[in-house]
Amino acid sequence: MYMGPDHGGQIMKNSNFKSTSNRSAPTKYRTILHIDANSFFATCETALHPEYNLVPMAVCGSAEDRHGIVLATNALAKKYGVKTAETLWSAKQKCPNLLLVRPTYGLYEEISRKMNRIFYDYTDLVEPFGIDESWLDVTASKKLFGGGKAIADAIRGRIKQELGITVSVGVSFNKVFAKLGSDLKKPDATTIIPPQSFASVIWDLPVNYLLFVGPSCARTLNRIGIKTIGDLACANPTTLKEYLGKTGVMLQNFAAGQDYAPVTPMGYEPTPKSVSNGMTFRANLATPQDISFAVTYLSMSVAERLRKHGLCCNTVAVTIRTPNQQSFNRQAPLNHATCLYSEISKKALDIIAENQYMHKEIYSLTVHAEKLSPAEDSFQQQLFADDWELNYKKHYSLESAVDSIRARFGRTAIGIASAVKNPLIV
Ligand SMILES: [Mg+2]
Structure with a gap:
């Protein structure tokens, strides 16, 4: 939950913002x-219990505990000056009749889900930032649906009507300014920060209104004469770097409207550069059968992850650790790109055999799929003999069928027969 402009600590949590200046x-x-x-x-509590709106009310941590704090307040409590994150003791001093309500997290999660369902009626690019x-x-x-303001007002109206919740919406051309906009007018309002005139709207605001400028960062900026967002945008970059390092440069970009971070939907995983699976087995791998089993077992999940991302690998690598902790790593190119475990494991076994490890003891083993390319491109660039292509397609459908069975019934639902009760992994 957002609790006022004190959000300096969140910078590392949200990796989407880290490399914005490179984009x-x-x-x-x-x-x-x-x-x-x-x-x-x-608001969730009053949506369920309208009578809570007749008295000053605060949702708070344990009321019996003197150290409990206020998590949210209704409008009447705000009139008494009761604030979020304030101790109950202090809140009661300001408003002795304050009604204290324990949080009902299940209810908040349910309403949050319903809000998100409304968002998805307008776009599938939805990135939650807290509940x-x-x-x-x-x-x-x-x-x-019309322009940004029309969509904002429509969503705001629906959430109010369907869920009894009021929201503030910021509309802008980047995430940082949109967030700033939603803080400017409360409750139940839409604020626009347009690309052509953002400076006149926000540059006079205190610098701590900007996302990621927390209290200690604001103190540092104030000390070097930067009081407003405009001051930050126009400051000397060398001075900023000296006092705040890379963060200073990033914040200056934000103040100047140069935030290009995408809205990243929930569940989004960035495309991997390589896919590996390694394991220290319960006993050292001691025979060619053990090694063959281990390689197959590891390659299956490597191939599954490649298919999940729609990728193929062009190189296979193997890392081996011996019982005396010596490490060995070799890679070899494939004749054609693949996402089949049968082909990845064959290449991995070739590497192990060529390097005379088939008859040595192995402590741990990793199979890597490298030089990844999108599956579609990989197939288009290859000229296949008809029977080869047919064979590949057959294996591909078989392995994908295993993926979907595992996705539905769990990883143990189907696998290689030699894995059943195998003492190396059980
Ligand atoms: Mg909020």
Whole structure:
């Protein structure tokens, strides 16, 4: 949950923002929404218990515990000056009649899911940022639903009507400014920060309004004379780097509107550069049968992950550790790109045999798939003999069928017969 502009500590959590300065500027402006529920826990409670709105109310940690803190407040409690993250003791001083309500996390999760379902009616590019905030990239949805403001107002109206929750929406051309926009007007409001005139809208605001400028960062900036977002945008980059390192440069880019981080949907996994699977088995691999089993077992999950990402490998590598902890690594190119475990394991066994390891003891073994390429490109570039292609397709459908059985019934549902009760892995 977002608790005011104190968000300096989140910078490492959100890796999407890390390398924004390396990304090139898009040729067209995007339309990004940041939707933030107002006093989320309190609004969820009052949606369920409208009577809570008649008195000053706070959702809080353990009320019996003197160290409990306020997690969210309703409008009446706000009038008494009760604030989020304040201790209960202090809140009670300000408002002796304050109604204290314990959080119902299941309810908040359910309402959060329902909010997200509404977002997906407008775009599938939805990136949650905590339970009550999300970014939406609606660039491609504008033709269908109108401009950024129209979409923001429509979503805001639906959430209010269908769920009884009020949200604030920021509309801008990047994630940082959209987030800033959702903080500017509360509750139940839409704020636009346009690409052509963002400086006149936000450059006079205190620098700590910017995402990732936490209290200690703001103190450092203030000390060197940077009070506003505009000051940060126009500051000397060398000075910023001296005081804040890379973060200083990144924050200056943000202040100047140069944030190109994409809205990354939930469950998104970046394309891997290589796929490996290694294991220290329960006993040393001592026979060619053991080694063959181990290689097959490891290659199966390597191939499965390649298929999941729609990739093929052009090189296979093997890393071996011997019982006296010596390490050996060799790689070999494949004749054609593949995502089949039968071909990956054959190449891995060739490497092991060629390097005279078939009859030595092995402590641990890793199979790597490297030089990855998209499966479609890989097939198009290869001229296959008809029977080879047929054979490949046959194996591909067999191995993909295993993938779907495992996805449905779990990894142990199907596998190689030699894995059953094999003392090397059981
Ligand atoms: Mg919120």
